[in-house]
Amino acid sequence: MTIVWFEGRLRDAEEPLVGALDHGITVGDGVFETMLVRDGRAFALTRHLARLARSATGLGLLPPDEDKIRDGVAAVLAVAPPETGRLRITVTAGPGPLGSGRDGWDQTVLVAAGPATVARASRAARVSWVRNERSAVAGLKTTSYAENVVALAAATEYGADEALLANTRGELCEGTGSNIVVERDGELLTPPLESGCLAGITRELLLEWAAAEGLPVREATLPYEVLDDVVQGRAHAALTSSTRNVSPLTALDGQEVAAGELCLAAQALFARKQGEDLDP
Template identity: 65%
Template sequence: MDLTIWAGGRLRAPEDPVLTAVDHGVTVGDGVFETCSVQGGVAFALTRHLARLERSARGMGMPPLPLDEVREGVAAVLAAAGDHAGRLRITVTGGPGPMGSHRYAPAEQRPTVVVVAGPAATMDVSRAVRSPWVRNERSPLAGLKTTSYGENVVALAHARARGADEALLADTRGRLCEGTGSNVLVEVGGELLTPSLETGALAGVTRELLLLWGGEAGLPVREAAAGELPWEVLDEVTAGRAHLALTGSIRNVTPVVRLDDVDVAAGPLSLAAQRLFAQRAAEDLDP
């Protein structure tokens, strides 16, 4: 894979070692990350992504992030990658740490920053399955974008084994929550509804921008009230009485055309949201 990597203050070859074996991001998943799409050598919505990176780090109890170092890495990677980059990943870990889950004292912590750019496969539609596992909305990691991604790895593998590209999760109270790497939109009753963040869903940047831009354009899109989107609403999708779309930093807005083993139609509001997001994103790369 054609990757451009920056770590430790300089560009690295893909085969170069960049982490110690006791990096806390490796041993216990003590880290945060962001993924941005790249358009014409520019990371889309970078300001919003960095703000969320900081929120996730605070939620993890990590020390203040070295944002100057992060920005240096982003600039170096994008300059080196040129037009070949389609996505950018920023990872900040707790750095070298104990073998267990506890951390060193704050003065001893040395975060590790890794920035990687590479190609991105785009898609116009999505295929999803209902996951047998749930998102714990009461977890201390709920709503944070951390490197502790094991649950998502398992759920997405389950989906891919069934010919899908995303797995949908409920929360522990039986409410529709999110995908493993996406937010959800349900087109029902003449509106586009996205699950409340009370479900433990991540506050996605694409989700945030669609709510903003949709409101400005008169598109009926809003965050659902708590309990307004029960898990059973997906039965309405397979019955053809509702529609589904997914949002994410690489997929942008994609209508779902297959749920479980049922082909479903893309909804008109979902398609309108897809067009609106593409138009507004092309007009402003750092909204």
């Protein structure tokens, strides 16, 4: 069951809500956040709202009305059924012309919640396309997601649930909807933001919590070929995202791989810390 809030009140999930000329529909001019729902609350809501504002500013939009969004989140979660596991906030540039130019500042705001389960393990595949670390929207969580849709569709041909991308410099970057950590030589390494990857909330919390707990996790530039080591068993990897938390890779490019000891330790650490504070 999906619960939807739009323009100040709850709506039927099948009700037409967004106009045909909304810039989010015509050119993908918008930003969004997806977060885990646990015990009836949105996990790390404050951090997600801060990133939503950063993404909007990066697109040249006005910062979204945080109080309005929080009201929408509260309204949705107040009636959400127990199986609700995911909440999404979408903000678009609102009505606009049939082209890339904007002619107003009336934003469209929509909050929706529905079922989801956390992936305890992940299966990934490499794809031939790259992430452009010099893109105008690099590091922003925008609704222009067609590139990710195409890459993920290709990865599913290997039985994968995520696609892994290099950047234009041949460095390991990220997944279509996740960050990656590689376990090698007694450390967990994750690409720096300069690689063009999204500043993932789960990634951010793992770096903070690992530092406090003494788990060796740090940023490091890695060649895309490090994934060869994962396939050959010389390294391990895990994906991080709001609907995965920390999810060790158990297959890469259609080949089964073992979950690493540090990846499993990071998964356990994240689950414990998440249970202690739902808005860290």
